[in-house]
Amino acid sequence: MATSFAEENYLKIIYRLSESTLEDISTNAVAELTQTKAASVTDMLRKLAEKGWVNYQKYQGVRLTEEGEKIALSIVRKHRLWEVFLVEKMGFNWDEVHEIAEQLEHIESEALINKLDEFLDFPKTDPHGDPIPNKEGILPELGYMHLSDLKENKACVLMGVAKDSAVFLQLLTRLHLSLGAKLIVKEINPFDRSISVSINESGPVFISHEVAKNILIKMA
Amino acid sequence: MATSFAEENYLKIIYRLSESTLEDISTNAVAELTQTKAASVTDMLRKLAEKGWVNYQKYQGVRLTEEGEKIALSIVRKHRLWEVFLVEKMGFNWDEVHEIAEQLEHIESEALINKLDEFLDFPKTDPHGDPIPNKEGILPELGYMHLSDLKENKACVLMGVAKDSAVFLQLLTRLHLSLGAKLIVKEINPFDRSISVSINESGPVFISHEVAKNILIKMA
DNA sequence: AATATTTTTTAGTCAAGACTAAAAATTTAT
């Protein structure tokens, strides 16, 4: 069955919200990310349920069905592959690619996206460290932790971010926090849980708990 | 002013039709290419005129204004650059790229299209030999002729096609008529104006007048 | 020049996807 631009957006956003929780997704949460009003979301959820892409009982929130998740994963795959293309081949910065990829993700051509995948050498992650589903919709298992969960004096490598708003990414860039950086948590401030981190063996930088929560790492 | 997907399509199609005639473009001609009905076209032409992108008097047909042509040229530029990308970088054949480029041409990012242009080495023509407008909307002057206008025993080089339907392109491929081929018109059949042509010094191939009309050449 | 044909426009609908305001259900607080 064909999917409209709007339907694809809703499925993608429900998928994104499901990534970070096991609970059903609320109407308001969807409204916020789609930049629409709750009433519009209710309408759309009924339509998506009708088509068998979500399970939705009114007032109970929403979850993707298996079929809905398959569609969402194909959108996510396209979005993330295009982001790799924009950074690696077009020379954009990691904070510039989201909006463009939001458009490119709706281009309909299985053939194109598979050729693009090959052209990019089958990347496992996008420029923010998010995993890219393969042709079959399988996500690579990355097993990243949040920097905010790391103990003092442990070394790790920055592998990704859990949020890709431009302002957040620009902040990281200003702090010299980029993918692949070697980090050691020097000190955790008990007052506000802010931390000081050394980056690639150089002088420590101070990071709020909020920022640390959104940095994904693997142990060195 | 922002342009919708539908508006961009109409402007592009009016531009295409204007390329091959000096007369005003009829409602029906537009309807055929947009795959809509004449009544829908009338509606849209009123809206486009409202926005200052076309000159339209009812029953008199339509022409692009300067501003409308500027928008159309930017869509055409995107369409043709994406086609080059699809053939050169993604490995598609010249008869496979039109539909995908119809989608890609609506991606909104001046920065992206200029980077793409650079990435492709500022091509002058698309995979069908159609000229690509530059950043300023200027079309390179190619000065091609139609193969159907060539005299007998004159040599020329195949530079483009005036029609990019998949069936036509597949026919040319089967006849070994591809961009850059050296052609000599051996014989013009006065009965139906079909011609026999030698291709790259090898045995002649027979071509209808209809086909010859849609092949663009430059003198050798 | 009058009639027939074709093209274009008008008038009235429809579906998708958004909105606001008000009602209903759920959750939180007292």
Added chain:
DNA sequence: ATAAATTTTTAGTCTTGACTAAAAAATATT
């Protein structure tokens, strides 16, 4: 446990861009 606050849904509209059927204008034919 009830009241207050919040969330979600319903009901009714709006805009965009399509449609059909009928009317009007332009073009072609005799």
